[in-house]
Amino acid sequence: MTTAENIKRLAHTNGVMFDIDGCLVISDGPAGQDGRVLEGAAEAIEYMKSSGRKYCVYTNGTAQKPTDIAEHLRSMGINVPDELVLTPAVVAAEVIKDTYGDKPIMLFGGEGMLHDFKKRGVNLVDIEAAIKGSKPDVAAVVVGWDTDFGKNKIQIAAEAILAGADLYCTSFSPAFASKDRLNVGVSGFITAGLLFVTETTKFEILGKPSQHSMNIISRVLDVPIPEILVIGDDIILEASMARKAGAFAGVVLTGTSKQKDVDAASADVAPELVIQSMTEFVDLFTQADAQYRQTAN
Numbered sequence: 021m022t023t024a025e026n027i028k029r030l031a032h033t034n035g036v037m038f039d040i041d042g043c044l045v046i047s048d049g050p051a052g053q054d055g056r057v058l059e060g061a062a063e064a065i066e067y068m069k070s071s072g073r074k075y076c077v078y079t080n081g082t083a084q085k086p087t088d089i090a091e092h093l094r095s096m097g098i099n100v101p102d103e104l105v106l107t108p109a110v111v112a113a114e115v116i117k118d119t120y121g122d123k124p125i126m127l128f129g130g131e132g133m134l135h136d137f138k139k140r141g142v143n144l145v146d147i148e149a150a151i152k153g154s155k156p157d158v159a160a161v162v163v164g165w166d167t168d169f170g171k172n173k174i175q176i177a178a179e180a181i182l183a184g185a186d187l188y189c190t191s192f193s194p195a196f197a198s199k200d201r202l203n204v205g206v207s208g209f210i211t212a213g214l215l216f217v218t219e220t221t222k223f224e225i226l227g228k229p230s231q232h233s234m235n236i237i238s239r240v241l242d243v244p245i246p247e248i249l250v251i252g253d254d255i256i257l258e259a260s261m262a263r264k265a266g267a268f269a270g271v272v273l274t275g276t277s278k279q280k281d282v283d284a285a286s287a288d289v290a291p292e293l294v295i296q297s298m299t300e301f302v303d304l305f306t307q308a309d310a311q312y313r314q315t316a317n
């Protein structure tokens with residue numbers, strides 16, 4: 021799209037989903053741990069508030085609870101309330117509850133996963149009892165950030181899948197944006213392993229770039245998908261999700277994806293808006309609103 025078209029579309033954007041790592045903050049841990057705020061990030065959030073737009077932040081990690089991520093972002097100067105922080109655990113808990121009701125679910129992950137599933141009242145299988153041989157009738161296996169996933173868990177998860185349970189993972193990314201070191205993905209690693217041992221190929225992703233995630237973003241923002249801008253540093257996670265779902269797809273070049281990746285992206289996943297920093301994000305919105313939005317007074 022041309023700059024003029026993008027400016028017009030920004031003016032008509034009523035909700036924004038911000039990615040965290042590589043977009044608002046950069047660090048060597050998930051959700052900004054030990055990191056720093058990227059230029060213009062705090063101002064971008066404030067601009068959403070002052071211009072009356074809805075927004076949320078969404079990180080693809082499930083190591084931490086959304087409330088802990090929110091608190092950490094606020095301590096760094098990015099002022100977001102708890103309920104506007106999304107992770108795949110939030111999406112997963114909603115989708116699993118909607119799809120399976122009170123059927124037994126085998127969930128793998130730490131408190132970052134459990135928190136939202138307990139909050140939604142999902143019927144969780146007792147993992148320790150299953151390891152001891154309880155043979156639960158599992159409707160779905162959900163894999164999140166589980167750093168203790170060893171042989172016993174491989175065994176019970178594989179048995180459940182082979183008995184007909186559906187397989188879901190929160191993120192299938194090999195790694196995410198980092199300052200210096202490779203930030204490896206855990207749930208995708210486990211899921212790939214389970215596909216290997218069960219000799220199956222069928223699974224669904226619940227985090228970015230899934231349609232499930234886009235639906236929950238729209239629900240949380242209370243804004244229809246075509247009026248939402250998705251901005252993040254990873255074309256595969258954010259731009260492709262937005263494009264497939266019909267949202268406005270933006271990329272900021274302060275993390276994983278570079279200009280060469282934008283140039284090489286296929287037409288169906290290529291971002292429509294490409295910016296250098298969140299400072300440019302604020303500048304473009306300011307320009308868009310000056311041009312198209314009439315103030316009442």
Ligand SMILES: [Mg+2]
Pocket residue numbers: 039040041042043196197252253254275
């Ligand atoms: Mg990112």
